[in-house]
Amino acid sequence: MKVKTKKRAYKATNLPPGTMKYKGKKQSLKTxxxxxxxxxxxxxxxxxxxxxxxxxxxxxxxxxxxxxxxxxxxxxxxxxxxxxxxxxxxxxxxxxxxxxxxxxxxxxxxxxxxxxxxxxxxxxxxxxxxxxxxxxxxxxxxxxxxxxxxxxxxxxxxxxxxxxxxxxxxxxxxxxxxxxxxxxxxxxxxxxxxxxxxxxxxxxxxxxxxxxxxxxxxxxxxxxxxxxxxxxxxxxxxxxxxxxxxxxxxxxxxxxxxxxxxxxxxxxxxxxxxxxxxxxxxxxxxIISNKMNEVMKVLTIIATIFIPLTFIAGIYGMNFTNMPELQSENGYFILLGAMFVLFIIMLIYFRNKKWL
Structure with missing residues (x-):
């Protein structure tokens, strides 16, 4: 959106030296x-x-x-x-x-x-x-x-x-x-x-x-x-x-x-x-930049944690019939447990690095 600016007129008065002209804004009715x-x-x-x-x-x-x-x-x-x-x-x-x-x-x-x-x-x-x-x-x-x-x-x-x-x-x-x-x-x-x-x-x-x-x-x-x-x-x-x-x-x-x-x-x-x-x-x-950096750090940590979890979920989401883990009776729960353990390990690591 273009902001319209008010044009100002600048004019030189060029009055003779010694000419009295009040330029203030405080008008008095009487002296x-x-x-x-x-x-x-x-x-x-x-x-x-x-x-x-x-x-x-x-x-x-x-x-x-x-x-x-x-x-x-x-x-x-x-x-x-x-x-x-x-x-x-x-x-x-x-x-x-x-x-x-x-x-x-x-x-x-x-x-x-x-x-x-x-x-x-x-x-x-x-x-x-x-x-x-x-x-x-x-x-x-x-x-x-x-x-x-x-x-x-x-x-x-x-x-x-x-x-x-x-x-x-x-x-x-x-x-x-x-x-x-x-x-x-x-x-x-x-x-x-x-x-x-x-x-x-x-x-x-x-x-x-x-x-x-x-x-x-x-x-x-x-x-x-x-x-x-x-x-x-x-x-x-x-x-x-x-x-x-x-x-x-x-x-x-x-x-x-x-x-x-x-x-x-x-x-x-x-x-x-x-x-x-x-x-x-x-x-x-x-201060605003520091607050923004704190927000970005939290978001980055969350994204970093989910990257390996997303990687694992992506592998086992492929449509192959000869994947041995797919035939395991407890494979689903084992995979969830592994993902949870990985999640805990990364939290401990980030905490030791004082990133959290």
Missing amino acids: VIDIINYSNQAFTKIDCNDVEDGFNFEGNQQVTWININGLNNLKDIEKLGTHYNLHPLTLEDIVNTSQRPKFEEFQNYFFVVFKMLYFDDKDILQYEHLSMVVGPDYVLTFQEADGDVFDNLRNRIEVAKGRIRSQGADYLMYAILDAIVDNYFTVIEAVGDKIEDLESNIFETQTNNSTTPNQIQDLKQEVLKIRRSILPLREVINRLEKSDNTIINVKSQSYIRDLYDHIIQVNESIDLYREMVWGLMDMYMT
Whole structure:
């Protein structure tokens, strides 16, 4: 049966550089903006729908974190980019969800793109494009939709836990990246559990169904997608660590260096799990082949046992009248006894050879 494949149309958009075009699938009806403005002594949090509410915190000797949810609302993002003097190419990369993780330095800010991985309320792994613009006293983060891994970070800022309220925008940038990388460990741990469960199921004798190869293939695709999202961040953090931009305080370099060690550990783990997943299919095929070999061995032994018995039955089934055994009164029972003894001898022989 010939499988019909759906034809796909591949077209190059060839838009002018700096043209904003959202390519994701998470559509938001409106832009949701979370604004956190803080210092060592003050804290302000605002939830609003107007990007212009984020224009009033400059020059107040505080750090401002503006988080925007909804990349499909291009006018609001463009308005925010105009106010903070963001390069058109930066705005293009903010809404381009297919952009790989990257790090770029500009005159008055630097720009970081990375992927945020987390499990939603239904325990489904979500992949989200996340961009961050870091200035001297502000941090802008752009998300596709609601839901992130920053709740603990927001709480630390609000209750002044740790050193974050006494640090600048560069430390806030580190804290955001640290929250992203720490959540990578959670994702990697979940993937490891899936691999171990599937490996256990493959070794069970009862597990021999047609869905196992599909499960292995789905897991392989998931691991490759996670690796594609995480691997480039190693280069991003490496460049960030070696940057001599005045926005990054010297004290923050040690934290970024520690973050680089964490992302190396994550990449090593995902490479290990990738090798394990690729070995699952070989393991499954080996187990299926071994089971088939066991079946073939039993059938071969049965056939081998019956070959001499069939040979004897064939000889005495020939239509000759001068065969002396045919005239014997007990010839039939003697022949059956001889065949039975031969059968027992062959079973003992096969057992001694450990073929049974």
